[in-house]
Amino acid sequence: MKRVQFEHSSIPYLFVAPQIIIIVVFFLWPAAQAIHQSFLLEDAFGLSTQFVWFRNYKDTILSTAWLQAAGFTLIFSALVTFLSLGLALLLAVKANEVIRGARTYKTTLMWAYAIAPPVAGLMGNLMFNPIIGDLYKFLNAIGWDFDHKLDAFDASFVVVLIAVWKQVSVNFIFFLSGLQGIPHSVQEAATMDCRSPTRRFWTITFPLLAPTTFFLMVINITYAFFETFGIIDTTTRGAPGGATNTLVFKVFQDGFRGADLGGSSAQSVVLMLIVLALTVLQFRFIERKVHY
Amino acid sequence: MASLELKNVQKTYPNGAIAVRGVDMEIDHGEFIVFVGPSGCGKSTLLRMVAGLEKITEGEILIQDKVVNDVTPADRDVAMVFQNYALYPHMTVRGNMSYGLKNRGFAKDEINKKVEDAAAMLRIGDFLDRQPNQLSGGQRQRVAMGRAIVREPKVFLFDEPLSNLDAKLRVQMRIEIKRLQRRMDVTSIYVTHDQTEAMTLADRLAVINDGRVEQMGAPMELYSNPATLFVASFIGSPQINLLPVKLSGQSLVSGDLSIDGFQDLPADKELVLGLRPDHLSLSADQAGSSNSALKIRVDIVEQHGADNVIYGELIGAGSSMDGEPVEFCVKTGQANIPDIESILDLHFDVADAMVFLKETGSRLK
Amino acid sequence: MNNVNWRLLTTHLVLILGMLFMSLPVWVAFATSTHSAETILREGLQLWPGAHFVETYRQVLFVEGGVMKSVLGTTMLKNSLILGIGFAIGKVIISMLAAYAIVYFRFRLASFLFWVIFMTLLLPLEVRIIPSYEVVSSLGLLDTHVGLIVPLIASATGTFFFRQFFRSVPDELLEAAKLDGATAWQFFKDILVPLSRTMIAAILIIMFVVGWNQYLWPLIMTTKEENYTLVIGIKQIYQILAEGGELPQYQKAFALTILATLPPVLVVLVFQNWFVKGLVESEK
Known part of the structure; x- marks a missing residue:
């Protein structure tokens, strides 16, 4: 809070108006609509609607398809978060150590940030193309009977790999800046107190990176939940048999392809609750950061 | 005629904290007044109330016999030198010094003349086209003063202006401020927690403790004839x-x-x-x-x-x-x-x- | 070799492997895009550039029917640029204004409006996609730039970023400006905006990339091919390839991927320092 502020009756409202108007029209109103629709059932021709309380929730959320998507989303998010964080941390620590070539490494490791998820998806898709994809051929050549069009595990492998690849660079940037934020004097004191570099990393550096790591975890989970839509949509599209459906992809599928408005809205509302939980988590983290 | 008058000035913050508990004083034209006291005693708040940056809870402030309680800072015709200088970092020295004049609608030639005169007086004429981050601490200090001088205000306000300088520069600038003030003959209020600075600069100094003026008077009077234990122990080194x-x-x-x-x-x-x-x-x-x-x-x-x-x-x-x-x-x-x-x-x-x-x-x- | 050297060697090895992992796919995509469809079909992906660079990219960029049914690559490029630049500029403007009001003014609804802005973090596009589509469609904004850009720019990230930055600006600057007689608008225009130059540049870069890379919203918003962005074009080409055909035009798919990747990557590389600063600062 500023010690001194302007006191005006109308000017501040004028300044916030553009954003607030857009928010009301394109955020709050549609969100309210989604909640409203989640309690309605529309007949097949969209001619009449009926208020059905929680039936949409019961029908969709308890369906095996939704539960399967929820299960996949959880595993997928956990894998993507863990793998991309681990890989990025390893690279950031190494990039922070070297002097020669540091800039080149840094640049080449971060630029994939600029690639859109669906573009990464299409690229990956072509790499795993049965006709021209070298990765497809390679995996089969080493004795893995690989077919991501038919096998659920193989399909998951493809989307996880692409999602991790796309996310490493963001994590790398944050880890590297976190590492560079650790004061030199602390590192030097640690060098005097502890001979083993590995032990030094786990006892000094890693705990000092904890705020960054925690923050990135929330970011990565959010990414895996929502932004990977573009990857799924350009690779497996939920195949085979819904095995790689994420919750967001399913909302889209049911709403636009299946035209099941009520069910899709109910799923949206559940997603809102998930975002709410993630945000609360993030805020508790910020509180903790204050102490740190 | 009093140049500046405070009548039972009080400040209570919305959270109930009382910063100033009723201050009365009359300051004559051209006087150099120093508010001195420990940190948190309310001296800065008092100064900021004179500037108009802080609302007055009770009492009146008069500049040349006009009540200014509800006058905006810009219309009070006061100028202030801040502790961290508060120079506009993206403007040149010239830009910093002329901004206030521009907003007051002065003509370009007049602005230039005033800025150059002030710069010459402060010996910063060579730096007019530099940006603040290219200047040393002492030079920035001078620019901050220059920004105040060009306005030719009725009252000069200084909020611990020397506390960011090293000891040697501090002594030097102290003398310069005193010389400048005498030359310009402008009523000035100077806030500091440093009793040496207070003693050496002031025509009269006000020792402030817990939102009250403990004693006000000439430096030597306060030294040899303190009214309270607080004044006796605060003044003197x-x-x-x-x-x-x-x-x-x-x-x-x-x-x-x-x-x-x-x-x-x-x-x-x-x-x-x-x-x-x-x-x-x-x-x-x-x-x-x-x-x-x-x-x-x-x-x-x-x-x-x-x-x-x-x-x-x-x-x-x-x-x-x-x-x-x-x-x-x-x-x-x-x-x-x-x-x-x-x-x-x-x-x-x-x-x-x-x-x-x-x-x-x-x-x- | 002693211990220290071994350590250094493994460090470089890990980094080089990381570099290959991150860069090789894009390189292969580029190399493959410069070969003919026949070569690719026969030999698979390519590691070295071929002789068909000009032909393929000319087809994709300038020839009607070269990659989509009717739309040219250049049109999609233009649409992408409009989305990226419009999104970035729009976002900077509305979030700076809102952040300025929230930080520098005392007004009655300040905290309520702050929470309204905060709410947008709880409502990513994905959870309100269908009703959002309905709103835009009922306003008649489908297939328009306004309908494409405006609903995207209101989220809180930019506002929070500038709020954070404004709060770090020393209070004394406003006080000095007040004594200098600056009005609220003058303070914003003469002092705050010039002071924020680097921050604005950083956020513009990030938001350009974010805007360029939008997928879900343009996907449902644009129904006419002439309004496709490059990223949406990707989706179409995927469909064409999936449906098969006489000779799959893989090289065009790869060329489109490269085209969709190049501008944001260039922006990030050229303005690397600002970009990193903006990214790291914006998440605080």
């Missing part, structure tokens, strides 16, 4: 020696010590004896009609060059205000370098001794 005592007959008693020659003091109250380090001496002949009841065991000798300051524990005394052994210090000539642990007699003139009521801090003698 090294600090005044204090000894909690009680009256017994015509003597002040602390522990095994008894100091003669005191009359007309309340017998049943706790008192505090105050003796300035430069009113104590090591030999009887230097201290007029001499009282020599005090002895110290030498602990530290600080050599300042022209003089020495000797610190030592007062022998036989009770405990100090904080319940610790009483330590006294003496200012002496440079030739006096006593051995550590040696015992020295202290002489003083009873007329120089001050006595305060411990409970309220008010001066009794």
Whole structure:
């Protein structure tokens, strides 16, 4: 809070108006609509609607398809978060150590940030193309009977790999800046107190990176939940048999392809609750950061 | 005609904290007034209320006999030099100095003339086209002053302007500020927590404590004739020696010590004896009609060059205000370098001794 | 070799492997895009550039029917640029204004409106996609730039970023400006905006990339091919390839991927320092 502020009756409202108007029209109103629709059932021709309380929730959320998507989303998010964080941390620590070539490494490791998820998806898709994809051929050549069009595990492998690849660079940037934020004097004191570099990393550096790591975890989970839509949509599209459906992809599928408005809205509302939980988590983290 | 007048000015923050508890003062045209006090005493708040940056909860502020309580800062015709200078970092020195004039609708030629005159006066003419981050601390300080000068305000306000400078530069700028103020003949208020700065700059200084003016007057008057224990201990360096005592007959008693020659003091109250380090001496002949009841065991000798300051524990005394052994210090000539642990007699003139009521801090003698 | 050297060697090895992992796919995509469809079909992906660079990219960029049914690559490029630049500029403007009001003014609804802005973090596009589509469609904004850009720019990230930055600006600057007689608008225009130059540049870069890379919203918003962005074009080409055909035009798919990747990557590389600063600062 500023010690001194302007006191005006109308000017501040004028300044916030553009954003607030857009928010009301394109955020709050549609969100309210989604909640409203989640309690309605529309007949097949969209001619009449009926208020059905929680039936949409019961029908969709308890369906095996939704539960399967929820299960996949959880595993997928956990894998993507863990793998991309681990890989990025390893690279950031190494990039922070070297002097020669540091800039080149840094640049080449971060630029994939600029690639859109669906573009990464299409690229990956072509790499795993049965006709021209070298990765497809390679995996089969080493004795893995690989077919991501038919096998659920193989399909998951493809989307996880692409999602991790796309996310490493963001994590790398944050880890590297976190590492560079650790004061030199602390590192030097640690060098005097502890001979083993590995032990030094786990006892000094890693705990000092904890705020960054925690923050990135929330970011990565959010990414895996929502932004990977573009990857799924350009690779497996939920195949085979819904095995790689994420919750967001399913909302889209049911709403636009299946035209099941009520069910899709109910799923949206559940997603809102998930975002709410993630945000609360993030805020508790910020509180903790204050102490740190 | 008073140039600036404060009438029962008070400040209470929305959270209930009271920063200023009713301040009255009249400042004449061209006076250099210093507000001095410990941090958090309300001196900055008071200054910011004069500037119009802080709302006045109660009371009135008058600039040239006009109440300015509801006048915006820009319309009060005051200028301020901030502690961190508050230069606009993206503007050149010229831009910084002319911004206020531009907003007031001055013509371009006039602005340039004023800026160049002020820059010449402050010897920053060569830097006019540089940006603040290309200047040293002292130069930035001058730009901040230049920004205030060009406006030719009715009142100059300084909010601890020298506290970000190193010691040597601070002394130099202090002299320059004084010279400038005298030359421009502008009423000025200067806030600081540094008593040396306060003593050297002020025509009159106001010692502020806990939102009140403890005493206001010329520097030497406050030094030799403080109204309260707070003023006595805040003004003067090294600090005044204090000894909690009680009256017994015509003597002040602390522990095994008894100091003669005191009359007309309340017998049943706790008192505090105050003796300035430069009113104590090591030999009887230097201290007029001499009282020599005090002895110290030498602990530290600080050599300042022209003089020495000797610190030592007062022998036989009770405990100090904080319940610790009483330590006294003496200012002496440079030739006096006593051995550590040696015992020295202290002489003083009873007329120089001050006595305060411990409970309220008010001066009794 | 002693211990220290071994350590250094493994460090470089890990970094080089990381570099290959991150860069090789894009390189292969580029190399493959410069070969003919026949070569790719016969030999698979390519590691070295071929002789068909000009032909393929000319087809994709300038020839009608070269990659989509009717739309040219250049049109999609233009649409992508409009989305990226419009999104970035729009976002900076509305979030700076809102952050300025929230930080520098005392007004009654300040905290309520702050929470309204905060709410947008709880409502990512994905959870309100269908009703959002309905709103835009009922306003008649489908297939328009306004309908494409405006609903995207209101989220809180930019506002929070500038709020954070404004709060770090020393209070004394406003006080000095007040004494200098600056009005609220003058303070914003003369001092705050110039002071925020680097921050604005950083956020513009990030938001350009974010805008360029939008997928879900343009996907449902644009129905006419002439409004496709490159990223949406990707989706179409995927469909064409999936449906098969006489000779799959893989090289065009790869060329489109490279085209969709190049501008944001260039922006990030050229303005690397600002970009990193903006990214790291914006998440605080």
